[in-house]
Amino acid sequence: RKGELIENYDVAGCYILRPWAYFIWEQIKAFIDAEITEMGVQNCYFPLFVSDAALHREQTHIADFSPEVAWVTKSGDSDLAQPIAVRPTSETIMYPAYAKWIQSHRDLPLKLNQWNNVVRWEFKNPQPFLRTREFLWQEGHTAWATKEEASEEVYQILDLYTRVYTDLLAIPVIKGRKTEKEKFAGADWTTTIEGYIAASGRGIQAATSHHLGQNFSKMFDITFENPQTKSKQYVYQNSWGITTRTIGVMTMIHGDNKGLVLPPRIAKYQVVIVPCGITASLSKEDEDALIQTCKDVEGKLKKAGIRVYGDYRDNYRPGWKFNHWEMKGVPIRVEFGPNDKSRSQLTVVLRHTGNKSTISIDNCETKLHEILEQMHKDLYIKAKAELDSHVVVVKDWAGFLKALDNSCVMLTPFCGDSSCEHRIKQDSARDAVVEEGAPAMGAKALCIPFDQPEKLAEDQQCCHPECKRKAKYFTLFGRSY
Structure with a gap:
C-alpha cells in the first residue's frame, strides 16, 4: 500500500x-x-x-x-x-x-x-x-x-x-x-x-x-x-x-525492505528529478535557474522517449522525496543541486542497487537509456540466480523433504499418477512452516518442465517411497500460491 x-x-x-x-x-x-x-x-x-x-x-x-x-x-x-x-x-x-x-x-x-x-x-x-x-x-x-x-x-x-x-x-x-x-x-x-x-x-x-x-x-x-x-x-x-x-x-x-523495485520497461516514471540544495542562502535568481535547468533536462528526456517526472513540490524536503520515490520503486533518481549545475552534471542514484554516480547533462538521455537497459538485465540476472539456486534435482523422498524444508522447488522423478500426486502433497505437508497469511500446504506438482534436467534411468522409481511405479519424467514440485 x-x-x-x-x-x-x-x-x-x-x-x-x-x-x-x-x-x-x-x-x-x-x-x-x-x-x-x-x-x-x-x-x-x-x-x-x-x-x-x-x-x-x-x-x-x-x-x-x-x-x-x-x-x-x-x-x-x-x-x-x-x-x-x-x-x-x-x-x-x-x-x-x-x-x-x-x-x-x-x-x-x-x-x-x-x-x-x-x-x-x-x-x-x-x-x-x-x-x-x-x-x-x-x-x-x-x-x-x-x-x-x-x-x-x-x-x-x-x-x-x-x-x-x-x-x-x-x-x-x-x-x-x-x-x-x-x-x-x-x-x-x-x-x-x-x-x-x-x-x-x-x-x-x-x-x-x-x-x-x-x-x-x-x-x-x-x-x-x-x-x-x-x-x-x-x-x-x-x-x-x-x-x-x-x-x-x-x-x-x-521488491526489497525499502519498498517496490520497478523494472524500467513497465515503470510509470523511469526517472524522477529532484532539485536539491535550495536553502535560504541560495538567491532567488540561482534557485530559478536551477529549477529551469531541471525542467530543461526533463524536456530533453521526454523527447528521447524516457518517462520522467520532475518533483518540484516545495512543501517537501529532498530527503522526504528520496524516500517517497524509493518506496514507489522508480528505477532512477536524478538529484540536481548547485554543485551539479556548476559542473553541468546530473547525480544519478539507482533504485535496485543504491549506487550513485554522475553523468554529463550534454548526453544524459543516451546515458540514461543505457543505464535503464542495464538495470533490466541486472534485475533479470539477480532473479535468475535466485531461481537457479532454489531449483534442485532430488531422486528420493528424504532429499525431497530436505529440499522442501530449505525453501526449494524440486525436480523429482514422478510416475504421473494423480493419486500418487495427492499422496505426495499430503505427506510433505507435515510441520510446514509458512509465512503469516499464506496457505499452509505440502508440495504440489507445478509442472512437467519441457527442459528435463537429465534422462531418467530405465529402472528409476517414482520419488514417493510407497509408490511402486516407474517414473515417467522429472516433475517440478513445490509449495505454491
Whole structure:
C-alpha cells in the first residue's frame, strides 16, 4: 500500500488498483495486444453473466469452478426466476455464439480475445494480486480445423507469456506442462509458466495456455463441414490467459525492505528529478535557474522517449522525496543541486542497487537509456540466480523433504499418477512452516518442465517411497500460491 499500488476495499478479497499499478497492467496489455493482433486475434466483449444452464453444460469444467462461482439471486426485493452466475471464466459464455458463427471451414480459424474482469469467490486467504475475488485478465479463445494447428498456437502463446515476464518484468520462468491432476478443467492438456518467490520459498503459476481438444465443441455443438469428406466435424479449441497476478509476482520478486523495485520497461516514471540544495542562502535568481535547468533536462528526456517526472513540490524536503520515490520503486533518481549545475552534471542514484554516480547533462538521455537497459538485465540476472539456486534435482523422498524444508522447488522423478500426486502433497505437508497469511500446504506438482534436467534411468522409481511405479519424467514440485 505504501508503494501506492493498491488500496483496501470494504468487500473482503477485493482491492482498488491505483494508477501506479494500473499503468503496469496497461504496459502488459499493450505488449500482448500488439502481439496477438499480429497473430490475427481480434478483441471482443461478451457479457459478465452466464445462465445456470450454460454454466453446467460442461460438468468437468464447472465441477472445478463450482465452489468459487458467485451468483446473482435477487433484483431489488424480488428473487430472480433463475439465478445468474458472474463469470469465473468465459468458455460457457462464448461457445454458444461460436456454434452459431462457425458453419464452414471458411469460418476457421476463429480467434477472439477479451480484456475483462472475472470473479472467483476464493475461500482461501485472499492476497493482493495473487489471490483476489475479482481480477483483471485477458482470455483468448480460438477454434481450429485441425489439432495440429491448435497445438501450435498453444505453444506460441506460451512463448508470448514467457516474453511478458522476461522482456517486460525481468523475471525468469520455467515452461512446462501441467499434470493431469493440475490441468485446466475441461482441457485435454495445459501448458504453464511457473515463477519462484524467494521470500517465501514458493512457486507461483504465472500464466497458462490450454488445448481444449474437442471437449467443448462436442458439448456446444461447434462444427464445420469438412471440405474433403463433406461430413460434420467438431472444431479443436484453445483458451489462454494472463492476469493482474503478474504485478504481484513482479512486486514479490524484485521488491526489497525499502519498498517496490520497478523494472524500467513497465515503470510509470523511469526517472524522477529532484532539485536539491535550495536553502535560504541560495538567491532567488540561482534557485530559478536551477529549477529551469531541471525542467530543461526533463524536456530533453521526454523527447528521447524516457518517462520522467520532475518533483518540484516545495512543501517537501529532498530527503522526504528520496524516500517517497524509493518506496514507489522508480528505477532512477536524478538529484540536481548547485554543485551539479556548476559542473553541468546530473547525480544519478539507482533504485535496485543504491549506487550513485554522475553523468554529463550534454548526453544524459543516451546515458540514461543505457543505464535503464542495464538495470533490466541486472534485475533479470539477480532473479535468475535466485531461481537457479532454489531449483534442485532430488531422486528420493528424504532429499525431497530436505529440499522442501530449505525453501526449494524440486525436480523429482514422478510416475504421473494423480493419486500418487495427492499422496505426495499430503505427506510433505507435515510441520510446514509458512509465512503469516499464506496457505499452509505440502508440495504440489507445478509442472512437467519441457527442459528435463537429465534422462531418467530405465529402472528409476517414482520419488514417493510407497509408490511402486516407474517414473515417467522429472516433475517440478513445490509449495505454491
